[in-house]
Amino acid sequence: MLDILAFGAHPDDVEIGIGGTLALHGARGYSCGIVDLTRGEMATNGTVEEREAEGKEAARVLGARVRLTTGLPDAYLRATEEALTKVAETVRRYRPRVVLCPFPRDRHPDHGHAGELVREACHLAGLRKYPAEGEPYRPRHLFYYFLAKTEDPPLIVDISDYAEQKWRAIACHKSQFTLRAEEQRQTLVNSPLFARHVRGRDQFFGALIGAHYGEGLVPERKVPVSDLLQLGGSRL
Numbered sequence: 001m002l003d004i005l006a007f008g009a010h011p012d013d014v015e016i017g018i019g020g021t022l023a024l025h026g027a028r029g030y031s032c033g034i035v036d037l038t039r040g041e042m043a044t045n046g047t048v049e050e051r052e053a054e055g056k057e058a059a060r061v062l063g064a065r066v067r068l069t070t071g072l073p074d075a076y077l078r079a080t081e082e083a084l085t086k087v088a089e090t091v092r093r094y095r096p097r098v099v100l101c102p103f104p105r106d107r108h109p110d111h112g113h114a115g116e117l118v119r120e121a122c123h124l125a126g127l128r129k130y131p132a133e134g135e136p137y138r139p140r141h142l143f144y145y146f147l148a149k150t151e152d153p154p155l156i157v158d159i160s161d162y163a164e165q166k167w168r169a170i171a172c173h174k175s176q177f178t179l180r181a182e183e184q185r186q187t188l189v190n191s192p193l194f195a196r197h198v199r200g201r202d203q204f205f206g207a208l209i210g211a212h213y214g215e216g217l218v219p220e221r222k223v224p225v226s227d228l229l230q231l232g233g234s235r236l
């Protein structure tokens with residue numbers, strides 16, 4: 001059983017979108033896991049084997065206890081019966097209290113489909129008669145995180161103390177973010193601008209809560225509050 005299970009479409013999505021939040025909760029003693037829905041086999045650079053090794057290293061940097069892939073087809077991610085069953089079985093197996101997944105209105109179709117797929121699968125996982133393996137289980141909360149597109153998030157996690165850990169986890173994905181050899185193709189993500197954009201986005205969300213860095217979350221439904229004094233406050 002895990003406290004938090006973070007899903008990404010590709011093996012670096014979780015780091016880019018929500019790496020600081022995972023590092024923060026890991027440091028607080030919560031158990032976190034990462035599920036890559038695909039192996040990222042359609043990426044311009046990097047082999048599946050390289051990407052798997054990089055993902056393992058990044059998970060270690062973030063303090064995640066588990067990292068696995070459901071092995072669904074990259075670029076063809078859809079809420080098919082097979083995909084829903086695989087994700088529902090993963091949810092039933094790890095029984096996370098909180099699920100994190102990409103915001104459905106993203107520029108990259110895989111990210112959008114990943115968000116829809118995980119939301120639907122979390123619902124199905126709780127149905128007693130849904131024919132997936134494992135005991136029925138539905139996570140308490142589902143939050144969307146941002147990748148290639150952002151909106152105004154109702155919740156922002158202060159990741160100021162964990163931002164360095166996040167950059168280190170992203171840097172583990174050398175095949176994606178480092179332009180190493182002549183045969184490697186220049187892409188949006190291995191340009192130096194990309195890392196600056198991720199930092200800039202996190203700085204902007206941080207600024208909205210008076211912190212150095214933040215990660216935005218969109219709850220799938222209203223979040224009940226039972227103690228106003230337990231809410232985080234401005235650091236500045």
Ligand SMILES: [Zn+2]
Nearest residue numbers: 009010013111
């Ligand atoms: Zn991605």
